[in-house]
Amino acid sequence: MTASVKGSGSKSASTTSQPLECARVRGWHAHKRGTRLVGFRVMPGLISRTGVSPLVSQQDTAGPMTRTVRETATLLDVLVGYDARDDLTGNTELTAVHGLYTNHLLADGFDGARVGVLRDGFGDDENPAAAPVNDVIERALTTMRNLGATLVDPVESPDLETSLEETMLYILQSKRDLNAFLEERETPVDSVDELYESGQYHDILDLFIGFAEDGPADLTDNLAYWKCRNAQYEFQQNILNVFASHDLDAIVYPDVQVVPPTEDEIRDGEYETMTFATNTIIASQSLCSAVSIPAGCTDDGLPVGLELLGRPFDEPTLLELGYSFEQATDHRQPPETTPPLSN
Numbered sequence: 001m002t003a004s005v006k007g008s009g010s011k012s013a014s015t016t017s018q019p020l021e022c023a024r025v026r027g028w029h030a031h032k033r034g035t036r037l038v039g040f041r042v043m044p045g046l047i048s049r050t051g052v053s054p055l056v057s058q059q060d061t062a063g064p065m066t067r068t069v070r071e072t073a074t075l076l077d078v079l080v081g082y083d084a085r086d087d088l089t090g091n092t093e094l095t096a097v098h099g100l101y102t103n104h105l106l107a108d109g110f111d112g113a114r115v116g117v118l119r120d121g122f123g124d125d126e127n128p129a130a131a132p133v134n135d136v137i138e139r140a141l142t143t144m145r146n147l148g149a150t151l152v153d154p155v156e157s158p159d160l161e162t163s164l165e166e167t168m169l170y171i172l173q174s175k176r177d178l179n180a181f182l183e184e185r186e187t188p189v190d191s192v193d194e195l196y197e198s199g200q201y202h203d204i205l206d207l208f209i210g211f212a213e214d215g216p217a218d219l220t221d222n223l224a225y226w227k228c229r230n231a232q233y234e235f236q237q238n239i240l241n242v243f244a245s246h247d248l249d250a251i252v253y254p255d256v257q258v259v260p261p262t263e264d265e266i267r268d269g270e271y272e273t274m275t276f277a278t279n280t281i282i283a284s285q286s287l288c289s290a291v292s293i294p295a296g297c298t299d300d301g302l303p304v305g306l307e308l309l310g311r312p313f314d315e316p317t318l319l320e321l322g323y324s325f326e327q328a329t330d331h332r333q334p335p336e337t338t339p340p341l342s343n
Contacts, residue, residue, distance in 0.1 A: 036294050036303045036331075036332045036333060036334075037065050037292075038064070038065065038071070038072050038291065038326075039064070039291070039292040040063045040064050040065075040072045040290075040291050040292075040315075041283050041289055041290045041291070041292075043091060043094075043287070043312050044058060044060070044061045044091065044287065045086075045088035045089050045090065046080045046089070046091060046092055047062045047063060048081075048085065048086045049061070049062070049086050049088060049089075050085045050086050053178065053181045054174075054177045054178070055170055055174040055177060055178070056169045056177065056284075057177045057180075058088070059169065064076060067334075068326065069105065069293065069322045069323040072319070073101040073104065073105055073319050076101040076315065077100050077101050080092065080095065080097075091313075094313050095313055095315070096313045096316055096317075097316050101316065101319060104316040104320050104323075105319060105323045106320045106323060106324060107323065107324055107328075108148070109321050109325075110148055110149040110321055111147060112148055112149075113148070113150070113249045113250070113321060114149070114150045114152060114246065114247055114248050115144060115150070115151055115152070115251070115308075115321075116151075116153075116154075116155035116242060116243075116246055116251040116252070117151055117152065117153040117155065117252055117253070118155060118156075118252065118253040118282075119153070119156075120154075120160045121160070121254060121279045122134055122137070122257065123258055123277060129259050130259075132298035132302070133254050133256070133257060133258060133259060133298070133304050135298070135299075136295050136297065137252075137253075137254050137295055137304065137306055139295075140252075140306050140325070141153075141252070143328060143329060144252075146328075147324055147325070152248065155242050156242070157239055160282075163231070163234075163235045163238065163285075166231040166235075167228060167232045167286070168274070169232075169285075170210070170211060170274070171214055171215050172215060172216065172222065172225045172228060173219065174192075175192045175193075175212065175216065175217055176215070176216070176217055176218065176219055178192050179192055195212070196209075196213070204266060204267060206273050206274070210274070232285055232287060235285060235286045236287050236288065238286075239251070239286050239288060240312075243311055249310075249317055249321065250308040250309060250318065250321055251308070252308055252309070253279050253282070253306070253307055254279060254304065254306060254307070255279060255280060255292050255304070255305035255307050256276075256277060256278050256305070258277050259300075260302055260303070279307060280292065282307075282309060283307070283309055287312065288309055288311065288312055289309075289313065289314060289315050290307050290308060290309050290310060290318070291307070291318040291321075291322045292307045293306060293322050293331075294326075294329075294331040294332045295331060296329070297331070297333075308322060
């Protein structure tokens with residue numbers, strides 16, 4: 001089992017054939033390349049942040065990345081729990097699980113479930129990079145229907161694009177949080193400013209450059225910051241109203257609206273972190289739980305993921321749905337470049 005010290009959402013981060021990967025690697029340049037892994041975003045506070053280097057401390061969370069939903073549930077049974085070193089883990093008192101997470105691996109999890117389809121999270125069919133993703137997700141929706149789910153298609157979160165813009169805290173908060181992380185440790189640099197001024201970072205890290213140049217170091221009286229924090233709770237309330245008004249168990253959309261970019265496209269600057277067409281920020285910026293699972297491959301063999309968004313602290317339902325879909329499809333294909341581990 002490999003551990004990472006970076007927190008993020010349910011997005012996958014690196015291709016692996018290891019049986020258990022307890023990791024969360026931040027960075028759009030890593031997770032968007034279609035890694036065919038299961039990624040799980042728990043509610044912040046269910047897994048301790050001790051040792052985690054955050055970009056947004058109250059939003060980011062560590063979590064499992066594994067080959068299968070069963071492995072994810074197994075890791076949650078180990079990782080979720082109170083840690084006196086992290087006050088946010090008091091949230092474990094709100095967890096919806098009773099017993100073990102592995103008790104929620106139900107092959108018929110989709111039977112009778114109600115799932116909303118967030119069409120605003122799909123790319124434009126006229127976009128050649130988005131159309132193949134949409135085709136894969138449409139096939140996945142058909143599978144869910146065949147498994148007994150009722151799809152409410154479409155559902156809408158009011159002003160989704162505006163909500164995502166108004167709740168994005170990276171430029172505002174990341175410098176402060178990383179400074180706090182560095183100050184508590186013996187590291188080659190003591191602050192974001194020192195790292196930036198030394199030039200010891202890759203020039204494609206546009207998000208780092210953004211908060212290093214424009215991020216405030218103190219947020220105590222920063223009105224824009226507090227407005228953004230408040231907007232996250234308003235965003236969460238909008239999503240909960242969608243759940244309530246349609247009696248939903250989950251909301252589904254593509255992980256990312258376009259096919260995985262190539263390394264050359266990334267290095268040539270064709271994509272930027274803050275504008276890349278990822279949907280995993282929906283869960284992180286609304287402070288909800290989510291699971292990312294392989295949805296299939298495009299005609300060109302590129303893997304596509306779907307995300308199931310859940311209510312806060314309703315991780316068990318996401319495990320039931322994710323396991324049901326996985327067992328019915330078996331979409332994950334081990335990477336050809338990495339041989340299986342021997343027994």
